[in-house]
Amino acid sequence: MCILKVHKPGPLTTIQDGGRIGYGQYGIPAGGAMDILSLQFANVLVGNDRYEAALEITFMGPTIEFESNLIIAITGGDIFPSINNKEIEMYTTIYVNKGDILSFGHLRNGCRTYMAVSGGFGVESPMGSKSTYLRGKIGGYKGRKLNMGDSIPVDIDKSQRYIGIRKIPEELIPVFNNQYTARVIIGPEDERFTTDGIDTFLNSEYVLTNQCDRMGYRLGGPKIEHKDGADIISGGITFGAIQIPGHGEPIIMMADRQTTGGYTKIANVVSVDLPYLAQLKTGDKVRFEKIDIADAQKLLKEREMDLTKISKKFENKNLEKPIKSTRNFCIRINGKNFSVGVQEFE
Structure with missing residues (x-):
């Protein structure tokens, strides 16, 4: 060694x-x-x-x-x-x-x-x-x-x-800025939010607060409105899940997230955008853009093809x-x- x-x-x-x-x-x-x-x-x-x-x-x-x-x-x-x-x-x-x-x-x-x-x-x-x-x-x-x-x-x-x-x-090297638009899949508890609440989520700019670590990112910005409270029966938490607790501000769950949680989840960041979120720091800004799951899968497949191609070339x-x-x-x-x-x- x-x-x-x-x-x-x-x-x-x-x-x-x-x-x-x-x-x-x-x-x-x-x-x-x-x-x-x-x-x-x-x-x-x-x-x-x-x-x-x-x-x-x-x-x-x-x-x-x-x-x-x-x-x-x-x-x-x-x-x-x-x-x-x-x-x-x-x-x-x-x-x-x-x-x-x-x-x-x-x-x-x-x-x-x-x-x-x-x-x-x-x-x-x-x-x-x-x-x-x-x-x-x-x-x-x-x-x-x-x-x-x-x-x-x-x-x-x-x-x-x-x-x-x-x-x-060079064309594959990611560029990290102090603001980023993260693509998301809406749900799974989107029915727990008002139409105005979802519109607020998709059309607002949020700031990463100093309450951020490997477990999660708490964002500051416009409050997202629930229909009937934020609590749900605890369910599984994925990397990139966006919880909206009772205070109405998003929390993005990151690598060391807890395995289950009891707050409504309005959306999940798509896999290919998670590395860019990981590079944000306190004070950086983030917006959210809705896409469907087929587009998210296509983006992930394209990235995997790029990585596989590079690996084989070097081998x-x-x-x-x-x-x-x-x-x-x-x-x-x-x-x-x-x-x-x-x-x-x-």
């Missing part, structure tokens, strides 16, 4: 994968990466399974020392990643050497960044997942966020190989050569920065 040494942890850095699926009946949420698209991009770039665990970094990045030569990739929110104080490119394969220091600057866009390591993190997988569920103290690194001095194991046997330089096509270029050493350079040409890696093979 190789080790990543944490010198500074950042405010909230955890290990997250594709989620802990199948345990909702026992009260265990699926959890996993808030931005599942960025997680998949990062893993594809380093040759992992798309849902392998990566670091989920929130708002401010950690400072990490690598104790072996490794392959990494950084995606999601842009926090100015750098190695040995030299800025590195995102959405591409990066080779690092033993002793290199990864650090981050200020937040440029989004709020969650993902760092995948070739081979994946060598932590336990309770209930089939490495994801950290903070409230339950399950998974990840000791069931908690990273702290100063932590030593994170990596499966080095799978990481010591050359896989080429991989880049996510064909997997050279599987052992790496002896790597040097990274940042070259500036005509006002544009380029990250260049030079590898020496055994």
Whole structure:
């Protein structure tokens, strides 16, 4: 096992994968990466399974020392990643050497960044997942966020190989802004709202309050009117479900949501838009647009086709050569920065 040494942890850095699926009946949420698209991009770039665990970094990045030569990739929110104080490119394969220091600057866009390591993190997988569920103290690194001095194991046997330089096509890289229109499927309790209430929901702008975390986002804005109260018999809660409690303001349920809830749900955000919601922060604005389930399924199928195509393209270029050493350079040409890696093979 190789080790990543944490010198500074950042405010909230955890290990997250594709989620802990199948345990909702026992009260265990699926959890996993808030931005599942960025997680998949990062893993594809380093040759992992798309849902392998990566670091989920929130708002401010950690400072990490690598104790072996490794392959990494950084995606999601842009926090100015750098190695040995030299800025590195995102959405591409990066080779690092033993002793290199990864650090981050200020937040440029989004709020969650993902760092995948070739081979994946060598932590336990309770209930089939490495994801950290903070409230339950399950998974990840000791069931908690990273702290100063932590030593994170990596499966080095799978990481010591050359896989080429991989880049996510520019047209597929998501753009994160401070306002977003999320597409939704209306229901399942839409009959519990007045016509004016649904019109308010679909035609108003809401602001993400400071009551937001991996469990849910509370929005501030125009009140949504119920017909006869907000309470219902408790039912299942999905990622992206939008509850409207008695106060009339929406709450979007996120990755670490509770498994059941007793408030009316006016709509559910479609799967392809959840990664963009995951990148919103306090003060950002969101609107909602109604689409039907057939359109939502079409959007999801198109995204899956893009990811599958990229994965297959990279697999064909997997050279599987052992790496002896790597040097990274940042070259500036005509006002544009380029990250260049030079590898020496055994």
